[in-house]
Structures are given as structure tokens and as C-alpha cells.
Amino acid sequence: MVSLEEGVIANADEQRQVGHYWLRSPELAPEATITEHINREITRVEAFGKGILDKSIVTPSGQPFTDVLWIGIGGSGLGPLLMIKALQETGVGLPFHFFDNVDPQGMSCILKELGSRLKTTLVVVVSKSGTTPEPNLGMQQARVRLEGTGNSWSHQAVAITMSDSQLDQQAKQENWLARFDMFDWVGGRTSITSAVGLVPAALIGADLRKFLEGAATMDAVTRVQDLRRNPAALMAASWYVAGDGRGKRDMVIIPYRDRLEVFSRYLQQLVMESLGKRHDRNGKVVHQGIAVYGNKGSTDQHAYVQQLRDGIDNFFATFIEVLENPSDIPRVQGDYPGDFLNGFLQGTRSALSEGGRQSITLTMEHFNAYSLGALIALFERAVGLYGELINVNAYHQPGVEAGKKAAAAILTLQSQIETFLADGLFHSIKEIQQEIDSDNTEAIFLILRHLCGSNQKYIIKGDWGQPLTMEFRLQC
Ligand SMILES: O=P(O)(O)OC[C@H]1O[C@](O)(CO)[C@@H](O)[C@@H]1O
Numbered sequence: 001m002v003s004l005e006e007g008v009i010a011n012a013d014e015q016r017q018v019g020h021y022w023l024r025s026p027e028l029a030p031e032a033t034i035t036e037h038i039n040r041e042i043t044r045v046e047a048f049g050k051g052i053l054d055k056s057i058v059t060p061s062g063q064p065f066t067d068v069l070w071i072g073i074g075g076s077g078l079g080p081l082l083m084i085k086a087l088q089e090t091g092v093g094l095p096f097h098f099f100d101n102v103d104p105q106g107m108s109c110i111l112k113e114l115g116s117r118l119k120t121t122l123v124v125v126v127s128k129s130g131t132t133p134e135p136n137l138g139m140q141q142a143r144v145r146l147e148g149t150g151n152s153w154s155h156q157a158v159a160i161t162m163s164d165s166q167l168d169q170q171a172k173q174e175n176w177l178a179r180f181d182m183f184d185w186v187g188g189r190t191s192i193t194s195a196v197g198l199v200p201a202a203l204i205g206a207d208l209r210k211f212l213e214g215a216a217t218m219d220a221v222t223r224v225q226d227l228r229r230n231p232a233a234l235m236a237a238s239w240y241v242a243g244d245g246r247g248k249r250d251m252v253i254i255p256y257r258d259r260l261e262v263f264s265r266y267l268q269q270l271v272m273e274s275l276g277k278r279h280d281r282n283g284k285v286v287h288q289g290i291a292v293y294g295n296k297g298s299t300d301q302h303a304y305v306q307q308l309r310d311g312i313d314n315f316f317a318t319f320i321e322v323l324e325n326p327s328d329i330p331r332v333q334g335d336y337p338g339d340f341l342n343g344f345l346q347g348t349r350s351a352l353s354e355g356g357r358q359s360i361t362l363t364m365e366h367f368n369a370y371s372l373g374a375l376i377a378l379f380e381r382a383v384g385l386y387g388e389l390i391n392v393n394a395y396h397q398p399g400v401e402a403g404k405k406a407a408a409a410i411l412t413l414q415s416q417i418e419t420f421l422a423d424g425l426f427h428s429i430k431e432i433q434q435e436i437d438s439d440n441t442e443a444i445f446l447i448l449r450h451l452c453g454s455n456q457k458y459i460i461k462g463d464w465g466q467p468l469t470m471e472f473r474l475q476c
Pocket residue numbers: 073074075076126127128129130131132135187188189273397400
């Protein structure tokens with residue numbers, strides 16, 4: 001971890017440095033140019049957010065921005081979502097809407113929700129690589145809708161991406177409203193302290209400097225080279241002991257606070273994309289990882305906690321509690337909901353330990369931008385240390401790449417099928433298979449099912465239960 005922070009190529013497979021710790025302590029970056037670059041971006045993000053919120057940055061027609069449409073997936077979507085859910089105060093800053101998938105119905109709902117406010121919506125397209133299909137498709141859809149109503153995309157669009165990526169080049173050529181840098185040495189799942197998390201923080205009026213300070217303070221505390229005085233080392237060691245160093249127990253994250261409801265989803269990517277690896281760093285097949293799930297307390301007590309207490313002992317729980325609970329919720333008939341929340345946490349915790357189940361409890365005095373930064377940094381460091389314990393590269397994601405390639409192959413197959421069926425004649429699966437020279441009968445069947453299910457253009461003969469008897473024809 002020391003050499004990682006000093007700037008060695010810690011992600012050997014991708015030949016990259018791993019520098020998310022520099023984002024909140026820029027002075028630790030190995031080169032002065034990097035330090036300046038980080039500081040410059042923080043200042044630019046802050047100024048941009050201020051300009052949007054104080055209405056000095058407006059649409060071409062002089063109207064203030066009313067909404068944000070955030071287009072990004074994985075770390076480029078989850079970090080911003082966590083930031084908004086955790087820190088946005090009611091009525092402060094701009095409301096956020098997310099395109100974090102390519103589900104047409106989901107996109108349609110969001111565009112309907114925005115309705116005529118699309119013309120005053122700031123559209124932020126986030127992709128480190130600038131080539132991920134999902135944000136690219138989201139951008140196409142948002143752009144067509146926006147330009148279809150006579151508005152100017154470039155005056156409403158913001159890009160967050162690596163310098164010189166495809167997205168960056170487009171943003172520069174078209175002179176988008178703003179662009180911010182993602183750095184080559186920051187992975188998507190650890191990008192929340194870069195512009196990816198700071199832009200949303202700025203647009204909801206959250207204290208992004210405090211957020212960074214919280215992360216930097218936790219980084220300092222978790223650099224201590226003494227296991228018992230280093231909370232991240234203790235946590236990584238606990239994970240190791242609980243799961244026998246093989247991930248045999250799942251990590252169940254139960255924050256007793258609505259604001260942290262998406263934290264388990266955020267951690268799912270941070271932990272599982274980092275640790276879920278087939279090979280260790282020596283190339284040995286190890287099939288490592290830790291599964292993460294959870295939602296929030298006390299809600300989860302009425303869902304899966306029954307199994308945690310009495311069922312299969314294949315997990316360790318992580319309770320997250322916050323002592324202070326600022327709200328205008330009064331005591332009614334002697335009952336204060338906060339007392340129940342605390343009681344439920346303690347009750348579940350002791351019920352689990354009575355049943356011999358393992359748990360960790362993290363306690364925060366207050367919940368704010370500072371403690372969110374600290375909480376995230378704690379898990380980032382624990383994941384890094386655990387990666388060292390099990391000797392995996394925690395900073396690449398080769399498995400995801402394999403899925404992306406397989407999806408691209410399916411799309412190619414689909415267009416071959418569509419081209420063949422364009423003759424308007426009936427064809428069986430076998431004929432299609434011969435024509436496109438593919439032995440992947442199942443994929444062909446599933447593509448035909450998708451084509452027929454998602455639009456009305458095809459006439460079908462036969463029985464879906466007997467696929468090989470079926471014939472398909474494009475309706476002319
Ligand atoms: O920001 P990008 O390059 O669009 O990537 C999005 C996500 O895709 C992944 O590369 C793979 O899932 C994540 O690591 C990343 O957060």
C-alpha cells in the first residue's frame with residue numbers, strides 16, 4: 001500500500017498507477033503536475049457548481065437550470081447516486097435523475113418525468129473510458145429528445161471523462177458547456193473523490209471540501225502500520241478471518257439510516273469488482289471474492305434477517321450506526337422513532353451474536369459530508385489491504401470485459417439475423433443458422449424471441465415451446 005501511494009504501477013495488468021488517495025491529499029501525488037491538476041479540477045468543479053446554483057451559468061435562453069440528468073454506469077453512476085441520496089437536503093440544489101441503464105422503459109419514464117423541463121436540464125455524461133455503450137446510448141437518447149424540441153445540446157451538456165477519450169474529443173469539438181477530467185490512475189469504483197462525486201456534491205450544495213477532508217483524515221488513520229490501531233486493517237483482517245481468506249462468508253451491510261440506503265450497492269461494486277478474481281497476482285487460479293448485499297435497518301429485519309439469525313451461517317453483518325439524528329420528528333405519545341431505530345439495531349446485533357453469528361459495528365457520531373468521505377475511504381483502504389492479503393490485483397476487472405465482448409457478439413449476431421430476415425420470407429431457426437454460419441442455436445433463439453417480443457414487425461409460425469418447428473418472417 002505504501003508503494004501504491006508512492007505511484008508504482010500497482011495495477012500491473014493494465015499498467016496503471018492507482019491514485020485515488022491523491023485525490024483528497026493532492027500533495028501526496030508523486031509529481032507536482034498531478035498535484036496541480038487535482039487542485040485545479042477541485043477549484044473548477046466548485047466554481048461550476050456555484051455558478052449553476054447562483055444562476056450565473058444559465059441556458060442559452062437565459063433560464064436557470066432546474067434539473068440534472070446524470071448519465072453514467074458502474075462507478076460513474078453509483079458514486080453520484082450515493083452522494084445525492086446521502087447528502088442532498090430537501091429543496092437544496094438541483095434534483096437529480098439518472099440514466100444508469102439502457103432499459104428503454106426506464107429511460108422513457110425519466111424523460112417523461114423531466115417533460116418540458118428537459119430544456120433547462122443540465123445533462124452530465126460520465127464515462128472514464130468514454131466508450132462504454134450504456135452512457136453512450138443514454139447520451140444519444142437524451143440528445144435526440146433535447147434537440148427534437150429545438151434546444152442546443154452543447155449549451156446544456158457536461159462531460160466527465162479521461163483527457164482525449166472519444167467523449168472528451170466530442171465535448172471539445174462541440175464546445176460543451178463544461179468538461180472535467182477523470183484521471184487514468186483512478187478506477188471507476190474509486191472515483192467518488194474525483195469530479196465524478198464532486199460535481200454532484202457541488203450541484204446539491206454539499207460541502208465537497210469537507211467530504212475530501214473526511215476521506216483524507218481516514219486515509220491518514222488507515223496508513224498507521226499497526227494492525228490494532230488501524231481500523232481498515234482491522235476490518236480487512238476481520239473479513240479474512242470471517243471468510244477463511246476465501247470469501248466463504250458474505251458481507252451483509254446494514255446501515256441504520258435511510259441516507260445510506262444505497263451504500264451496500266456502492267460497496268457491491270467496490271468490493272466485488274475489486275476482489276472477485278479468478279487469478280491471483282502470480283497467475284494461480286484462486287476464484288476469490290466476497291459477496292456483498294444489504295439495504296438498511298430496520299427495514300431488512302423484516303425481510304432476510306430471519307435467515308441470518310436462524311438459517312445458514314454464511315455471512316458476517318456490518319452494522320452502521322449514527323448517533324446524532326437531526327430531524328424535526330417529535331416524540332408522540334411518548335414514542336420517539338430514533339429510540340426504536342437504536343433498539344432495533346442493538347436487538348438484531350445481540351440476536352445474531354446469541355445465534356453465534358459474526359458482526360462488525362461501525363459508529364459515526366454525526367452523518368455529514370465529512371463522515372461520508374471518511375466512511376468511503378475506510379472501505380477503500382480495507383479493500384486494498386484485503387487485496388494484498390489474498391494477493392489479487394484489486395484494480396482491474398477482466399471479467400467485466402469478457403461480458404462486454406460477449407454482448408458485442410450477440411449484437412453482431414442480431415444484425416446478421418435481421419439482415420437475413422429482411423427478405424420478407426419465412427425462415428426456420430435452422431435456415432437462419434446455416435445462413436449466418438453460427439452453431440449458437442440458443443443465442444439465435446433468444447435473439448428471435450427478443451425481436452418478436454420487443455416489436456411487432458415479425459410474423460411467427462409455430463410454437464415457442466418447440467423452437468425448432470418455428471418460422472419467422474419480417475412483416476413487409
Ligand atoms: O466510466 P466508464 O469507463 O464508462 O466505466 C463504467 C464502469 O464500467 C467498468 O469499467 C466495468 O464495469 C467499471 O469499472 C466502471 O465503473
